[in-house]
Amino acid sequence: MSQAATDTRPEAERLEAAMSGFARDFGRRAAIYMESCIHCGHCAEACHFFLATREAKYTPIWKLEPFRQAWKRQAGPFSWLPSALHPGRKPSFEMLEEWQELIYDSCTMCGRCTAACPMGIDIASLVGQARHGMFSAGLVPPDLLSAAERAEREGSPLGATPKVLRERLEWLTDEHEVPIHLDLPRADVLVTLSSVEIMKYPLSIVAMARVMEHCGQSWTISSHGYEATNFGMLSGNADWQRDMTLKLVDAAIAIGAKTVVLPECGHAYSAMRWQGAEMAGRALPFRVLHISEFLAENIGAGSLRVKAIHASTAFHDPCQVSRRGGATQAPRTVLAALGLELREMEDSGELSFCCAGGGGVIANSRADGLRHKAFEIKMRQIDATGADMAVTSCANCRLSFDDGQEHFHWDRKMGSLVELVADHLQAA
C-alpha cells in the first residue's frame, strides 16, 4: 500500500505541508539557483536516467518543477503579485504525487547534472532540499520511508541493531581472528559502518579492522553511534538526519576520538563530512575521513604498507565521495600503491556515471526497472575498459552492482577497495 494511501491527512493539508517544507529551504543558494536556470536542457544529457530512457520527464531540472513553482509563489522576486498575474502556478497535490517518482525514483543526487549545467546550478542539492517538502507531505516511496523509519527507531535501516552488531562483531572476531574493538572507553579513531556492510558485506568490517591494526591505530566501533548511512538525509527528514548525525558525533566525543573514519559509503561521506557540522550546529572537534582517504593518508605516511597486485582494474567512483566530495584522488593513490594498472572508464573521476542506486534509489524497489536501465551505462563502460577486475569504495554501489550482476547475468563482480588492501597487507 502506498504511503499516499496511508497518510490520513486531507490533501490540502499535505499540500500545505509540502509548500511549507519547500519554503524552509529557500535560502540564498537555492534562491540563486532558482533564479538562474536558462532552460537549456544540458542537464538531461548528463543524467543516466534520461540517457537510459530518453524520456523528457527525467530532465534533472524538470524534477524540481514543484519546488520552482513554490519558490516563485512563496519567496521569489514577484511572489507579491496577485494570483491572477502570477508567473508561477500553484502546485497541486496531484502534481506532487506525480513528481514523487521524479524526486525519489529517478534521482540519485549524483550531481552529474550539476557538472553539465552552464549556469552552475547545483541541481542535486536542490533535489535533496525538495525531498524535505515531499517528506512533510507524506510523499516518500514506501520502501524508502520504511528504511528511514527503521533507521530512526532502531539505529539501522536493515535491522542491524546494537545487539545484532555486537553478535556479528563477535562472530567476525572469532571467524577471522582479528580484534574488532567495540565500545572501548577511549580511542583515537572511531570507525563507523554501513548497515549494508554489517548485514551483507561483513568482510569489509574485517578488512577495516585489519587495516586499523596494521596501522597501529587506537580505534573502536561504538554501539552508541555506528551507522553512518544517513537515511534521514536520503528520505528528506532533516530532523532524523540530525538525530543520525548526532549519534556519531556524540559517540566520537564520548571516546575522545581525534578522527572519525567513515565506511565505504558515499552518502555517509556527504552526510557526515560535508553536512555533519551543519547538522550538529557547531564545528566538529575531530576530523572526518572516508576510509579511502584514511588508506591514502596512511600509505603516504608509510604506516600502511601493501603488496603489489599484478593486474589491471577499473575503479567506480562513488559520486558523493568523488564528484560531490572532493576525494577523487584518494582511491587512485591507494590503487597506485597496490601496483594496479588503473584503466579509467570513458567517464571517470568527477564525471563518472552513478551506479544508479544512490540517493536511496536502491532501497526503493518500485524503481528497480528504471535503475536497471540506467545501470546498463555503467556496465558497458566497465566492460569497455577490459580490466581484469573492478573495485569501488562504496558498499551501496556494490549492492547496486551485485543486483545488476544478477539481473543481467553479468560476468563481473564489483570488489571493495578496503578489502583489496586488507588482503594485500605486508607482514610487519
Add this chain to the structure above:
Amino acid sequence: MSLLEFARGPGLAIALILFASGTLWRLYSIFRRPAARVLSEPRSTALVSGAIRGIVRRMWHPATLRRRSLAATLNAYAYHLGLAIVFFGFAPHIAFIQRLTGLSWPAVPGVLFALAVALALVGLIAALLARLTSPVLRLISGFDDYASWAVTMLPLITGMALVSLPLDSSYPMVPDRPIAVAVHLLSLELLLAWLPFGKLSHAFLVFISRATTGAAFARKGATP
C-alpha cells in the same frame, strides 16, 4: 511629441529605470534570503579562486559531456557573439552609446558586422527551432523562454530594416525614417525593460550562480 521623440526621451528613460530597478530588485530578492552557516572543515579556503574557476570552467563543457551538447553550445556562442558585435560594434550603435555616456570606440568593418548579423539571426532561429522540436526543451520551456527570444529578436529585425536606408543629415548616423528608427529604438527599450524580469537576466546571474557553486565545490576540494 513624435514617436521618435518619445523613444529617444521618456521611452528610453522608462526602459533604463525598469532595467536598473528590476535588476536591483531581482538581486535584492536573492540576497535577502538567509545564507546557510557553513561549519564543516574546509578542504580548501581558496574560495575566491574557486569562484573564478567556476565562472571560467563552465564556459566549456568537460570532454565527455561536450559531445552530447556540442551543437547547442556552439550555437549559443555564435548568437551571443553575433549579438555582442552587432550591439557594440556597429557605428550607429556606438554613436547612440556615445550620446548617452560619452564613451566611444572604433566600429567593426562592414563584413564582420554582416557576419555578426547572420550569426545572431541564424543562431537565434536555430535555438527557437531546437526549443520547439526537442521534447526536453519543449517540456521545460514556458512563456519566459519564448518572450525572451522574441524581445531579443525584435531589435535585430527592426534594425535590419534600417541598415540600407539613407542617413539623416541633421542627426548623424541615423536613417531618415523617423517611424522606423523609433520602432527600432522602442524594440531595444523593450529588451532593456524585460531583461531583469525574465531569463535574459542570466546576463548577470551567470556570474553569481557559477561563482556560488565554484566556491562551494572548491571548499570541498572538488572541481568548481
